[in-house]
């Protein structure tokens with residue numbers, strides 16, 4: 001089995017796992033992260049094969065899909081065991097996957113350039129127009145409101161609060177999305193993040209303008 005086949009087989013495996021997923025980790029998110037990862041890997045001189053494998057598998061270990069993180073990581077480990085990879089490569093991929101997740105700000109900093117690239121690619125998919133769309137999808141799936149002017153956003157949140165606490169789509173911008181541009185590991189990702197960040201600011205500006213207009217009309 002050559003590297004291309006390993007990628008193809010892994011792609012099929014991930015597709016079949018995510019087919020019925022409704023938690024916002026649809027296959028197209030994985031595909032975007034893999035493509036962005038490959039682009040960043042070229043610019044940053046990272047190993048494209050490792051980046052692509054880790055990107056494809058990065059959400060298999062997500063607690064929302066696997067039930068909990070350990071179960072997810074062991075699923076990834078057993079998958080990699082079946083592939084003709086060196087132990088170093090397997091360990092590297094597992095190490096990347098266990099560090100990419102955000103978890104309310106408590107994600108670990110990756111140890112290698114390949115890890116940094118995958119984490120950046122995942123975070124880039126959370127911002128900009130697509131990031132905005134994903135945020136409203138997620139909020140809808142959790143039964144959260146899109147906005148509640150009386151629900152303040154949370155300054156500091158634990159991993160549990162990040163997953164379970166009540167939030168709104170708009171609060172999620174302040175709890176996570178607007179912080180991400182500062183959190184990019186690589187220069188290439190920072191440049192892309194800056195543009196996407198500006199777009200989110202314009203979106204919020206317009207959102208509040210429309211929101212406030214309604215109240216001005218009613219009261220005046």
Ligand code: ADP
Nearest residue numbers: 024102122126131134135138139167168169172
């Ligand atoms: P990933 O595992 O891809 O890094 P998450 O599982 O944390 O991302 O979230 C999936 C998507 O839903 C992301 O775009 C994220 O920004 C968004 N999201 C996560 N938590 C919330 C929330 N409380 N409210 C709205 N959107 C959220």
Ligand code: NI
Nearest residue numbers: 029058059122
């Ligand atoms: Ni992801």
